[in-house]
Amino acid sequence: MEQSRVLAALSALANETRLELVRRLISQGPEGMAAGDIARDLDISASRLSFHLAQLEQAGLITGRKASRNVFYAVDAAGIGQVIGYLLNDCCRSHPEVCACCTPRLSPENGRI
Amino acid sequence: MEQSRVLAALSALANETRLELVRRLISQGPEGMAAGDIARDLDISASRLSFHLAQLEQAGLITGRKASRNVFYAVDAAGIGQVIGYLLNDCCRSHPEVCACCTPRLSPENGRI
DNA sequence: TCCACAGTTCAATTACTCATGAATCATTGA
DNA sequence: TCAATGATTCATGAGTAATTGAACTGTGGA
Numbered sequence A, B: 001m002e003q004s005r006v007l008a009a010l011s012a013l014a015n016e017t018r019l020e021l022v023r024r025l026i027s028q029g030p031e032g033m034a035a036g037d038i039a040r041d042l043d044i045s046a047s048r049l050s051f052h053l054a055q056l057e058q059a060g061l062i063t064g065r066k067a068s069r070n071v072f073y074a075v076d077a078a079g080i081g082q083v084i085g086y087l088l089n090d091c092c093r094s095h096p097e098v099c100a101c102c103t104p105r106l107s108p109e110n111g112r113i
Numbered sequence C: 001t002c003c004a005c006a007g008t009t010c011a012a013t014t015a016c017t018c019a020t021g022a023a024t025c026a027t028t029g030a
Numbered sequence D: 001t002c003a004a005t006g007a008t009t010c011a012t013g014a015g016t017a018a019t020t021g022a023a024c025t026g027t028g029g030a
Helices: A003-013 A017-029 A035-042 A046-058 A079-093 A096-107 B003-013 B015-029 B036-041 B046-058 B077-091 B098-106
Strands: A060-066 A069-076 B062-067 B070-075
Touching: A003 A017, A003 A046, A003 A079, A003 B015, A017 A035, A017 A046, A017 A060, A017 A069, A017 B003, A017 B077, A035 A046, A035 A069, A046 A060, A046 A096, A069 A079, A079 A096, A079 B003, A079 B015, A079 B077, A079 B098, A096 B003, A096 B077, A096 B098, B003 B015, B003 B046, B003 B077, B015 B036, B015 B046, B015 B062, B015 B070, B036 B046, B036 B070, B077 B098
Parallel strands: none
Antiparallel strands: A060 A069, B062 B070
16 A cells, blocks of 8 residues: 555544544444434534545545435445554564554454454 | 544654654664654754654654764654554454454464464 | 754744535435 | 435635744753
């Protein structure tokens, strides 16, 4: 992933509303959530939400899918993974202390490899 | 790690100069690099460098160590790891597609567990 | 003591980001 | 076709971030 795309993604994530937005969408899974429902959920105006959704979509962190009058937004897990991957592998060159953040998912109790 | 600290760290990383700075410092290892040498290396003014170093230090991503006239800056690998860890584990709840970014370091050829 | 060097701080300017509300577009149902 | 709904776009203003150059602090050597 090129540095410019990583910068765009980091800028997108470096905002309280948008980070909260990603968290909500993550919990919604791949079917996503209609913009109006998100706005009601986070109690923000439609135009403000639209602004932040556009930033996240532009950065490749979420995707929008039109369905009649609604637009359903869902996280682009691969896109988010690429950003984290850049920080871990390219930027930090798999430095052991940095990569320690990955170990929780390697522990036996959460069941993943 | 609390969300506010993560946001501060993401804001710090979401800048071309500072992301480049972190990359340079990562490659320098724990002994770090004197501010003046960094400025010459990146070809930026001392005051501009000082501004960005302060942002990164404030965000807990690097540390400064005074040695006579020089100040040596080095990455805080644990701090960076915590940010990535938040994105992977708390924010993205160890979603498999997101965590795919960790697999390179798990491959046999790079020799890490 | 004095000067030179390394680094930080400050003030001023410029540029950017965000929130708000009105206007607009698109779709659906009456 | 018209009104209602879901969503985006636009203009404006407020607040924040970044760059620049000058001034300042602290340290070491002549």
